[in-house]
Amino acid sequence: MPKRVLSGMQPSGVLHLGNLLGALDNFIRLQAEHECFYFIADWHALSTNFEDTSKIRFYVREMLLDWLAAGLDPDRSTLFIQSHMPEHAVLHLLLSMITPVPWLERNPTYKEKQENIEGRDLSTFGFLGYPVLQAADILLYKGNLVPVGVDQLPHLELTREITRRFNSLYKPIFPEPQALLTEFPKVPGTDGRKMSKSYNNTINLSDSEAQVRAKLKTMVTDPARVRRTDKGNPDVCPVFTLHKAVPSPQPVIDRVNRECRTAEIGCIDCKKLSADAIVGRLAPIWENRRKLEQQPRRVEEAIEAGTARARAVARETIAEASEAMQV
Numbered sequence: 001m002p003k004r005v006l007s008g009m010q011p012s013g014v015l016h017l018g019n020l021l022g023a024l025d026n027f028i029r030l031q032a033e034h035e036c037f038y039f040i041a042d043w044h045a046l047s048t049n050f051e052d053t054s055k056i057r058f059y060v061r062e063m064l065l066d067w068l069a070a071g072l073d074p075d076r077s078t079l080f081i082q083s084h085m086p087e088h089a090v091l092h093l094l095l096s097m098i099t100p101v102p103w104l105e106r107n108p109t110y111k112e113k114q115e116n117i118e119g120r121d122l123s124t125f126g127f128l129g130y131p132v133l134q135a136a137d138i139l140l141y142k143g144n145l146v147p148v149g150v151d152q153l154p155h156l157e158l159t160r161e162i163t164r165r166f167n168s169l170y171k172p173i174f175p176e177p178q179a180l181l182t183e184f185p186k187v188p189g190t191d192g193r194k195m196s197k198s199y200n201n202t203i204n205l206s207d208s209e210a211q212v213r214a215k216l217k218t219m220v221t222d223p224a225r226v227r228r229t230d231k232g233n234p235d236v237c238p239v240f241t242l243h244k245a246v247p248s249p250q251p252v253i254d255r256v257n258r259e260c261r262t263a264e265i266g267c268i269d270c271k272k273l274s275a276d277a278i279v280g281r282l283a284p285i286w287e288n289r290r291k292l293e294q295q296p297r298r299v300e301e302a303i304e305a306g307t308a309r310a311r312a313v314a315r316e317t318i319a320e321a322s323e324a325m326q327v
């Protein structure tokens with residue numbers, strides 16, 4: 001039996017270079033080796049954005065375009081939108097009956113997000129319970145493998161605990177999902193911090209070439225290199241990290257690594273080389289997006305096919321889980 005990979009992405013903004021290099025590239029690689037189910041987690045987006053939902057549908061549409069344009073293949077992967085599948089809500093309800101509240105309260109992201117996300121009310125039942133929805137997302141399709149970084153392991157552990165509890169209380173119908181540990185490259189944003197929509201420092205997949213080049217020009221560099229004649233240190237420069245993450249061609253990386261230290265290359269030229277590499281990486285995606293925008297039916301068909309495949313599995317699981325719980 002091939003292993004089934006399960007993963008989702010929240011449509012809480014347009015996709016950026018960090019999402020591409022960190023997650024989407026990995027999704028694309030995995031579809032060559034496994035049976036993959038990828039979904040757009042719009043209900044999860046509600047957990048932190050319920051006060052302003054005006055952009056969620058727009059982000060869902062943008063994400064679909066980016067997914068397909070970047071190379072997710074609807075003939076190889078099952079692509080769907082979470083809210084098109086009410087079975088996620090049904091399994092969430094069934095699993096919520098057996099999940100102790102302290103398990104959710106001790107979830108590290110629960111406290112961290114409550115403290116760090118300012119100006120939003122995160123004291124909701126939905127926000128506390130989102131790991132149960134995550135468990136439902138995975139178990140509904142009996143996912144065997146979940147691609148995660150080390151920092152997300154506690155979430156998966158909670159899903160595994162819920163799985164064990166269900167299997168021992170009722171019937172062992174769910175496989176315990178395993179982590180597919182993935183090393184995500186560090187992608188700095190234009191301000192040098194991690195690229196993230198919350199920091200407003202992103203290079204988006206939907207940006208134009210002119211926007212990408214303009215953003216690169218404003219990117220922070222080695223703070224100690226003030227004048228053109230100052231010698232720089234690429235090891236502390238976010239532009240150099242970007243060169244390695246995209247990546248720029250190896251001779252370019254080697255040249256920057258050498259010539260920055262001797263002040264032979266200036267930051268303006270170095271950033272231009274990085275922008276060239278990013279534009280080279282994004283150009284095929286832009287071209288595919290342009291074609292897809294002219295053929296909206298192709299996008300609809302991808303989702304219709306994925307939803308039909310996902311629904312067949314989801315319905316069977318709900319029938320099995322209900323039978324096991326005798327409801």
Ligand code: SF4
Binds near residue numbers: 221233265268270
């Ligand atoms: S030359 Fe490049 S690596 Fe060196 S400080 Fe400037 S931007 Fe950074």
